[in-house]
Amino acid sequence: MSTPLQTAGYELPVYPFVAPPELAGERIEKAARRYPVVIIGAGLCGLAAACDFASRGIRAVVLDDDDTIGVRGASSRGIVYAQKTLEIMDRLGLYDKLRAKGVTWSVGKTLAGNDVVYEFDASAQSASRQPPFINLQQFYLEWFLVDRITEIGNTDLRWKNKVIGFEQFDDYARIEVETPAGNYALEAAWVMDCSGVNSLVRDTLKLDTHPARGIDRWCISDVRFKAPLPIERWTWVEAPFNDNRAVWQHLMADDVWRLDFQMDPGCDTEYVSRLDVAAERVRRQVGDDVEFELVWVGPYSYRSQLLDEFRVGRTFFLGDSAHVMSPFGARGGNSAIQDADNLCWKLALVLAGEAPASLLDTYHAERRPAAQFNIMTTRRTSRFLSPESPQEKIFRDAAISLAREYPFARHLVNTGRLSTAFAYTDSPLCDGSGGESHDETAGIALARGAVAQNAPITLPDGKPGVLADLFRDAPACVGLWLGPQQTSAADAIRYANQSAPRLRMVELGTVARGSKGQGPGGRRGHSAIADPEGRLAKALGWDGRTSVFVLLRPDMHLAAALPDPTIAAIRRAYARARGQSL
Amino acid sequence: MKTNLNFSDHDAFYEQLLAAHEGLAEADSARLNARLILLLANQVGDQQVLADCIAAARSPFGDAPAGPG
Numbered sequence: 001m002s003t004p005l006q007t008a009g010y011e012l013p014v015y016p017f018v019a020p021p022e023l024a025g026e027r028i029e030k031a032a033r034r035y036p037v038v039i040i041g042a043g044l045c046g047l048a049a050a051c052d053f054a055s056r057g058i059r060a061v062v063l064d065d066d067d068t069i070g071v072r073g074a075s076s077r078g079i080v081y082a083q084k085t086l087e088i089m090d091r092l093g094l095y096d097k098l099r100a101k102g103v104t105w106s107v108g109k110t111l112a113g114n115d116v117v118y119e120f121d122a123s124a125q126s127a128s129r130q131p132p133f134i135n136l137q138q139f140y141l142e143w144f145l146v147d148r149i150t151e152i153g154n155t156d157l158r159w160k161n162k163v164i165g166f167e168q169f170d171d172y173a174r175i176e177v178e179t180p181a182g183n184y185a186l187e188a189a190w191v192m193d194c195s196g197v198n199s200l201v202r203d204t205l206k207l208d209t210h211p212a213r214g215i216d217r218w219c220i221s222d223v224r225f226k227a228p229l230p231i232e233r234w235t236w237v238e239a240p241f242n243d244n245r246a247v248w249q250h251l252m253a254d255d256v257w258r259l260d261f262q263m264d265p266g267c268d269t270e271y272v273s274r275l276d277v278a279a280e281r282v283r284r285q286v287g288d289d290v291e292f293e294l295v296w297v298g299p300y301s302y303r304s305q306l307l308d309e310f311r312v313g314r315t316f317f318l319g320d321s322a323h324v325m326s327p328f329g330a331r332g333g334n335s336a337i338q339d340a341d342n343l344c345w346k347l348a349l350v351l352a353g354e355a356p357a358s359l360l361d362t363y364h365a366e367r368r369p370a371a372q373f374n375i376m377t378t379r380r381t382s383r384f385l386s387p388e389s390p391q392e393k394i395f396r397d398a399a400i401s402l403a404r405e406y407p408f409a410r411h412l413v414n415t416g417r418l419s420t421a422f423a424y425t426d427s428p429l430c431d432g433s434g435g436e437s438h439d440e441t442a443g444i445a446l447a448r449g450a451v452a453q454n455a456p457i458t459l460p461d462g463k464p465g466v467l468a469d470l471f472r473d474a475p476a477c478v479g480l481w482l483g484p485q486q487t488s489a490a491d492a493i494r495y496a497n498q499s500a501p502r503l504r505m506v507e508l509g510t511v512a513r514g515s516k517g518q519g520p521g522g523r524r525g526h527s528a529i530a531d532p533e534g535r536l537a538k539a540l541g542w543d544g545r546t547s548v549f550v551l552l553r554p555d556m557h558l559a560a561a562l563p564d565p566t567i568a569a570i571r572r573a574y575a576r577a578r579g580q581s582l
Numbered sequence: 583m584k585t586n587l588n589f590s591d592h593d594a595f596y597e598q599l600l601a602a603h604e605g606l607a608e609a610d611s612a613r614l615n616a617r618l619i620l621l622l623a624n625q626v627g628d629q630q631v632l633a634d635c636i637a638a639a640r641s642p643f644g645d646a647p648a649g650p651g
Contacts, residue, residue: 391612394612394613394616395616395619395620397613397616398613398616398617398619398620399620401617402617402620402621406621408624409620409624412620
């Protein structure tokens with residue numbers, strides 16, 4: 001389907017321009033067609049959203065001004081994909097490809113001089129089938145998403161369709177598009193702006209992004225070489241081979257290392273990113289014996305942006321069009337994908353008439369605090385890496401010197417706190433107030449609004465699977481019965497079968513390990529799973545004894561945990577999780 | 583934040599604090615203080631208590647800038 005395009009070190013696919021139906025006929029249509037969802041931008045965020053919709057049977061239109069993935073001439077963007085992203089990709093059906101191509105890792109080390117002053121292994125805490133992290137050039141993930149979208153075959157992907165005009169009204173938006181075959185307009189009931197940091201829609205609506213810029217300067221060098229280095233994330237706060245400034249060292253696919261050098265704030269960015277200067281810098285790091293090849297070199301500086309509202313009228317802002325942060329902790333790409341993960345199921349329910357439109361406002365209510373948290377977290381890192389006053393430098397030196405001696409101080413050394421799924425603790429969808437027998441934490445350590453990891457389980461058909469498999473055919477929610485069968489369960493299951501067919505009921509605890517599961521009594525919509533490794537219990541923080549009903553949203557965040565609930569309580573929690581008024 | 587006496591031996595502490603700085607250049611005194619603050623803060627641990635202490639220490643000099651977000 002694609003012709004190779006040579007870029008700096010990679011061959012990227014080229015997707016053909018196909019005249020859209022608006023321009024394909026003999027006459028150009030006068031009245032604009034209206035579509036339920038139009039996604040602007042086929043980057044990580046827009047493609048994740050399109051793939052999510054496709055998996056829910058919703059045909060989205062995607063408009064992208066380019067005809068390939070990645071940004072031409074700029075291979076370096078995101079490289080670290082954290083567990084929640086990997087779990088989402090598992091649900092969307094492309095995780096195996098990602099794992100095969102990428103570099104799986106879990107150990108990170110922070111060095112000052114030649115000493116390791118902080119070290120972590122994120123795999124220790126994990127109950128998920130997915131590892132804590134996989135490193136992969138961003139364009140590969142985008143590529144796999146396009147392949148998966150094409151495979152599902154339910155998305156209107158329009159390459160070389162550049163948005164040049166935007167206007168929105170009470171119940172739709174009108175988008176003007178420029179293509180090689182001419183211009184046209186289309187209408188959208190809902191628009192998802194995934195167009196990145198330079199958003200025409202955002203600027204047309206004159207929305208303030210509250211931009212802030214840092215003075216610190218960095219220079220990325222993506223370098224191809226083979227060396228017996230450990231597959232770990234190494235960061236130097238003070239690297240002897242970089243004039244005691246910070247350096248990142250990270251492996252991604254194709255034997256390409258991301259080396260990221262902190263520069264003097266007063267440096268000439270053009271000079272420091274010259275290929276010969278970059279090569280000399282890399283040589284100082286890898287030594288004289290290693291042959292290497294520069295794949296891409298580029299300077300950047302810190303910046304942040306944050307919109308006040310993530311939904312404006314018929315338009316949602318996702319990813320960089322809504323929020324921009326410094327790269328520390330891999331929060332940009334991972335949060336963009338979680339934006340899509342948060343909004344798509346909500347929009348799908350609203351489009352199907354199964355939830356009120358007000359559910360869509362919870363996208364802002366849940367994802368803006370996540371963006372605020374990410375920006376705060378990356379600012380803390382950047383301030384540690386670039387002390388802004390002599391006193392700040394004194395505190396950093398103190399933290400590093402104490403870290404050489406005492407375990408507590410190692411945690412103060414901050415070269416990036418890696419992305420984890422944000423817990424929607426204050427979300428109106430997870431609000432535990434207003435019902436009898438509401439003890440949201442009994443028997444379950446997982447906080448409401450927090451994400452349940454993608455634990456391996458035995459599926460109702462007896463085959464090994466994962467928690468995400470229960471969500472694969474897009475139920476509105478999954479209800480998990482944990483612990484001994486309760487007197488109320490049979491009634492609740494009857495309720496679900498009769499009046500809530502999109503609530504999938506699953507039971508754990510009455511089935512022998514590894515036994516072939518059939519729902520007890522053969523009840524429809526209710527089936528038995530097993531937890532042979534105890535990892536589902538670990539993912540939920542279940543004490544293994546308490547009888548509790550757990551309600552998981554389609555994004556696998558915990559909506560409610562109800563010990564010994566009445567049907568009324570289940571009904572309320574299920575309604576609340578979908579934004580219905582009680 | 584405790585505001586009444588909590589030291590087991592306040593005069594001894596004060597004397598040792600001064601002694602620790604004896605013979606140090608100003609820059610090294612600042613380094614010692616920074617190390618000491620971090621060590622002591624970890625003994626306190628509780629973030630609300632630490633925040634109250636930071637605010638109380640800052641109070642003669644006006645409010646600290648609000649955090650981002």
